[in-house]
Amino acid sequence: MNPHQPVAARGLTTNDVAALAWRDAWRLQARNHPWMTGGLGLALLAVAWLLASGIRQGLSGGGEPLRLAVLGGLAGFGATAVGALAGVTLRRLSQRAEDSLLGFAAGMMLAASSFSLILPGLAAAREMTGSGPQAALTVVGGMALGVLLMLGLDRFTPHEHDSTGPCGPGCERIGRVWLFVLAITLHNLPEGMAIGVSFAQGDMNVGLPLTSAIAIQDIPEGLAVVMALRAAGIGSWPAVLMAGASGLMEPLGSLFGAGIAGGLALAYPVGLGLAAGAMIFVVSHEVIPETHRNGHQTTATLGLMAGFAVMMFLDTAMG
Numbered sequence: 001m002n003p004h005q006p007v008a009a010r011g012l013t014t015n016d017v018a019a020l021a022w023r024d025a026w027r028l029q030a031r032n033h034p035w036m037t038g039g040l041g042l043a044l045l046a047v048a049w050l051l052a053s054g055i056r057q058g059l060s061g062g063g064e065p066l067r068l069a070v071l072g073g074l075a076g077f078g079a080t081a082v083g084a085l086a087g088v089t090l091r092r093l094s095q096r097a098e099d100s101l102l103g104f105a106a107g108m109m110l111a112a113s114s115f116s117l118i119l120p121g122l123a124a125a126r127e128m129t130g131s132g133p134q135a136a137l138t139v140v141g142g143m144a145l146g147v148l149l150m151l152g153l154d155r156f157t158p159h160e161h162d163s164t165g166p167c168g169p170g171c172e173r174i175g176r177v178w179l180f181v182l183a184i185t186l187h188n189l190p191e192g193m194a195i196g197v198s199f200a201q202g203d204m205n206v207g208l209p210l211t212s213a214i215a216i217q218d219i220p221e222g223l224a225v226v227m228a229l230r231a232a233g234i235g236s237w238p239a240v241l242m243a244g245a246s247g248l249m250e251p252l253g254s255l256f257g258a259g260i261a262g263g264l265a266l267a268y269p270v271g272l273g274l275a276a277g278a279m280i281f282v283v284s285h286e287v288i289p290e291t292h293r294n295g296h297q298t299t300a301t302l303g304l305m306a307g308f309a310v311m312m313f314l315d316t317a318m319g
Contacts, residue, residue: 029155037152039148040148040149040152040153040155042148043145043146043149043152044149047145047149050259050261050263050264050270051256051263052263053263053264053267065199065262066258068207069195069196069200069207069254069255069257070251070255072195072196072199072207072254073196073252073253073254074250074251075211076191076192076195076211076214076215076218076247077244077247077250079216079247080218080221080243080246081240081243082219083218083220083222083223083224083243084225084239086219086226087222087223087230087239087240088236090223093224095296096294098227099291099292099300099303100291100296100299100300100303101221102221102287103304104217104306104307104310105287105307106283106287106288106303106304106307107303107304107305107307107308107311108216108307108308108310109191109214109279109280109282110279110283110307110308111213111309111312111315112194112210112213112214112315113194113276115311115312116194116206116209116213116311116315117194117198117210118143118273120198120203120206120272121139121142121268121270121272122136123135124201124268124269124272125138125139128269135269138269138273139270139272139276141273142270142272142276143273143276144277145273146276146278147277149274150282150285151281154285158179160179160180160183180229180232181245183286184225186282187221187282187286188247188249189249190253190275190278190281190282191214192251192257193253193260193274193275193278194210194214194257194275194276195210195211195253195254195257196253196254196257196259196261197257197258197271197272197275198210198275200258200261200262200268205318208318209314209315210315212314213314214250216310217307218247222244222247225239226243229242229243257275288300291303
């Protein structure tokens with residue numbers, strides 16, 4: 001087939017050409033980044049194995065962990081919607097205030113990863129293995145899987161950050177607004193996974209503080225997303241709908257998280273580590289650079305410390 005022939009002469013429709021273009025873009029990305037492609041493949045295989053195990057064995061405690069995971073994910077979605085709706089009434093949010101709110105959200109995510117994911121994961125793994133080093137290796141292995149998963153998704157999903165611009169294969173074929181929405185969707189995935197994993201054993205002492213923290217920090221996140229979309233020229237109500245749609249990744253991610261941590265015994269601490277690794281990656285790779293690019297590092301750092309302290313209090317009071 002001659003590639004210089006017109007599309008119609010080759011018997012291809014416009015959709016066929018678009019599909020081939022996407023496939024070629026992903027293949028080129030894979031060739032240019034072989035190690036990252038291998039890491040993503042390894043992470044996806046491990047996650048698929050954990051998910052298959054969870055589906056086969058069923059969630060421990062019957063359907064209660066699944067119900068709690070769904071409710072937790074819906075709480076995150078609802079909080080994102082509340083923050084998005086608040087963006088309708090605000091005419092303008094200063095960049096300093098936006099960076100401070102995002103810093104607060106980052107602090108809560110870091111503390112949630114530490115107190116509500118890593119520490120319970122270490123405790124559960126130590127109880128199963130009877131060894132501190134083996135427990136640490138179990139959780140660290142889960143964290144590595146989470147980082148590989150998010151790093152691969154970041155590399156192979158077209159999206160856009162204000163600090164780095166459009167990235168990912170085929171990003172030039174998607175409008176800037178939708179690239180931004182895809183970036184927020186990727187950001188919400190590990191939060192939903194964390195909620196689902198935390199409820200996989202039906203333990204409210206783990207799931208409730210984490211879900212509360214994620215829901216609280218979803219409010220300023222939803223507000224920041226709407227303000228950014230409005231600054232890009234999107235109307236108030238379309239911006240709210242887009243921000244709300246990105247929040248749907250949390251209940252979907254919670255189902256996924258409950259599935260991967262609900263099968264084999266060691267899948268629970270591995271899943272907690274995976275969710276922690278994914279969240280820490282997002283905070284370091286996306287949120288903190290975003291809050292520091294406008295010269296408001298001190299304000300953003302103070303917001304991060306405040307968020308960390310609030311989450312530490314919630315985990316102590318509710319855990």
